[in-house]
Amino acid sequence: MHRANTPTKPRLLILDEDRIIVQSLSQFLRREGYEVNGSGDTADAMNLLDGQQYQLLLADINLPGLKPAEFLREVKRRWPQLVVIVITGYGSIEGAVEATKMGAFDYLTKPIVDEEIRVVIEKAARQQSLLYENQTLKQQLNLRFGLENVVGHDHQMLKVFELVEAVADSRTTVLMTGESGTGKSLLARAIHRRSPRRDKPFIEVSCGALPETLLESELFGHVKGAFTGAIADKKGRFMAADGGTIFLDEINSASPAFQVKLLRVLQERAFEPVGSDDTKTVDTRVILATNVELSQLVAEQKFRQDLYYRINVLNVKLPGLRDRLGDIPLVANHFLRRFMQDSTREILGFTDAAMAALQRYNWPGNVRELENAVERAVVLCRRPQIDVEDLPETIRFYSSRPAAWLVEGSGEMDQAMPLETAMEGPERRIIERALNRNQWNRQATAAELEINRTTLYKKMRKYLLDVGETN
Ligand SMILES: Nc1ncnc2c1ncn2[C@@H]1O[C@H](COP(=O)(O)OP(=O)(O)O)[C@@H](O)[C@H]1O
Ligand SMILES: [Mg+2]
Known part of the structure; x- marks a missing residue:
């Protein structure tokens, strides 16, 4: 399970005031194949943690003058990857339960039984290597694609990453097609961040959210008095994005009049503010997104063909989540890790049943819906793994029975x-x-x-x- 560059022996630190305990535990754990150091006070322990990379900390934190909660918080903050197991004296179970709520992985009560500690540590080490694997995987993705936060290893996604990588540097117009929630906005930002324009503004306009009359002045600006309510000159979003990137979302809902103006900006990089003859020029990279196939709208004469040709220079097609089911574990775990950053609890992952339910569901809301489902599950989950019961009802439904078509006579089922x-x-x-x-x-x-x-x-x-x- 370990990769070549993972330390083969997990390194472990024991913190306990009682030297006898430190000694006997160290002995036992060394025999078990761990690399072990011991310490009798917290300041010393923190120095050790700073000096070397440890995977596990076993600590009695009921020390005089130490607030367990603060200690744990500090440890989590400074060494987020470190798995902490709390040791408690007999009778302070409550404190130990508190500790696990504050981010300790588990607790052991004294006297410590060899078998118990073996099991707990093995479990913890497994969690560590899981965390480690996730991290290296992420680093590899970043290295390869540099698109932090955009997750996917499905071949369709790899193609998307390649395209994005290839065009980021230029000022090529990019059109992104995909259902809602497939990551169009996320990728538009990623393109901007990877371009030489990254230090200039990224301006996002949702063409569907504004009434036609407002859209034009919003984008191209207006002069004072151009229409009722135009009490001062306004420079508009295109100008605001000068030197940077403008992202026109939901371009499929652009009105015919707006389409004409847009075509002109794209061709000549010039426009006139509403109510003005003064031609302005801008240097703006344009990224557009649509959740409807534009070619279809062109065929229905709802979208100008010339504009379509002009913006369809590079069309990045984002697959629906249901068309890349293999990515679901990766994406779900990505969100799990992200939501756990805001939480003190440790959730190891998903049960097989929960993952199966996620992969069986058809995801009309795509990645956005999965993101919401995981966020909700993290809040609800009371166990080390997210289970079916933590998932929204619609998704749960799909896991509670085999696919209907697998059942003999289904469709006629009285269910x-x-x-x-x-x-x-x-x-x-x-x-x-x-x-x-x-x-x-x-x-x-x-x-x-x-x-x-x-x-x-x-x-x-x-x-x-x-x-x-x-x-
Ligand atoms: N490939 C992905 N990896 C990680 N998160 C993603 C991915 N695709 C989408 N998301 C997340 O899902 C949500 C919806 O994505 P968004 O870009 O807003 O979709 P769209 O613009 O296509 O409706 C966002 O929170 C986004 O961060
Ligand atoms: Mg969007």
């Missing part, structure tokens, strides 16, 4: 379930029969069902009808 789930059984049977009729030729099957081939393929994958196929 409460969402319509979508209930439809899975019949849908699978319809597709399977159509495939059989067409000798499993996808083209013909898709044509018969009047769906496109991608949709058919996705459904085949969902219902495990693509088993044995090579692509």
Whole structure:
């Protein structure tokens, strides 16, 4: 489990006033294969922790003149990776329970039984190596992509990272397409941060949030008296982003008039504020996001084709979370770690059942929904691992039974379930029969069902009808 550069022997520090205890514990733990140092007072112990990297601290913190809570907080602050096990004298169990609430991993009561300590320390060491693995994984990602906070190892995400990496340096217009919550805003920022413009402003405008009349003056500014309420000149967001990046979110909802103006800025880097003939020029990098395929809007004549061509220079497509189920453990653990930073409790991870539920759910709200689910679970969780019961009801639902289509006669089942789930059984049977009729030729099957081939393929994958196929 350890990587080559992980210390193979966990290093452990024992802090106890009682020298006999320090000695006997050290002896026992050295035999168990740990590297052990001991100390009799807190100041000395802190010096030792500063001097070398320790994985574990075993400490009796009921020392005269020491406030256990403060001590623990200080230790957590200075050595966040250190796993702390509290040793307490007989009868001070309550203090020990308090200690675990304040971030101690576990506690042992004196007299310490060898077997007990072996189990606790092994568990703690496992947690340590888990933390360590997570950290190196993150560092590797940062190193490779430099996109801290953007998590994903699915091939589609790796492609996204590559694209972002490739264009960050330039001032190329970037269009991001993806459902809500897939990370469009997060990536727009990441591009800005990785560009030479990083020290200049990053201005975000949600084109869907503003009424058409306001949007224009908001972006391009206006002169005093241009319209009722224009009591002074306003410079507008494009100008505010001069030298930096402007992020136009929900561009699909831009009005026809606004589209014309936008086209001009993109082509000529020039515009006139509302009510003015004075042409302004700006040097702004434009990033746009849409949650609707723009080509589709162009086909429906809801979006100007010339503008579409102008902004579709580089289209980064963000996959929905349900299309990268393999990333769910990585992303869920990423959020778990983040929310634990604000909490004193230690949660080791997710139970297998909880993770299975997360991977079975279809995530209409994508990463944002997962983020919220993990935040909620961290608050609710009372055990070392997040379990199914800590998840929102909709997600829990998916874990409480096998996928409906796996159950014989499902769809006709006399059980409460969402319509979508209930439809899975019949849908699978319809597709399977159509495939059989067409000798499993996808083209013909898709044509018969009047769906496109991608949709058919996705459904085949969902219902495990693509088993044995090579692509
Ligand atoms: N790949 C990812 N890794 C980590 N966090 C992500 C990722 N994608 C999205 N998020 C987080 O999910 C939430 C929604 O992302 P956001 O960029 O606002 O989505 P969008 O703009 O597409 O609606 C944010 O809190 C964001 O930090
Ligand atoms: Mg957004």
